Amino acid sequence: MKEIWRWILWVLVIAGLVGLVFQIIEPVSNVIFLKLHGNTVIRDKATAKDVQFAIHNFISEYNDFPNLAGKPLEADIELEVAGELLDCLLGDKVAGNSREITFLNINTARQGRAGVLETAEKRILVDQWGQAFRVRLDGDHDGNVTNPDTQNADKDIRQSGSEWLRTQVAVYSLGRDGEPFTEDDITSWRG
Ligand SMILES: [Ca+2]
Ligand SMILES: [Ca+2]
Secondary structure (H helix, E strand, O other): HHHHHHHHHHHHHHHHHHHHHHHHHHHHHHHHHHHHHHHHHHHHHHHHHHHHHHHHHHHHHHOOOOOOOOOEEEOOOEEOEEHHHHHOOOOOOOOOEEEEOOOOOEOOOOOOEEEEEEEEOOOEEOOOOOEEEEEEEOOOOOOOOOOOHHHHOHHHHHOOOEEEEOEEEEEEOOOOOOOOOOOOOOOOOOO
């Protein structure tokens, strides 16, 4: 009988130790994950800001948005950062970039890293998960674009922002889930 109690005691001690190890491992692994994941999110956010800055600089230089499809913009518009828009930011003589100025310096996309993806049809600026960055442009020149956060599935985000963003350029990526208007979207306007 004594033997049984000893075994039970051992089992309890081992279970306690295993629990303790997991209690230590879990926060440590969370910190490591957050560090890795957090850094890549910061990089994508920096890319969104770089695009916003590049388009602002284009506007300063040429006193208007890029001429997409050969025409000046007349209404607010949402686009992928791709094709003619991206080519012009990268310094090609298209979309009104007559002086071939490089407004955006960015690396080629690699696994798990934002950058320029070359496809057969066009170049696309993708986030670390391979989805195109998107941009809203103030084509009607009233100084505002609609705030994508008003469509966000997350109630706190949806309710935290105003209907309009006071900017000519708002850039975002779809985030880890690859879906627009969810909590993990990476934006140029949220802190
Ligand atoms: Ca507008
Ligand atoms: Ca998302």
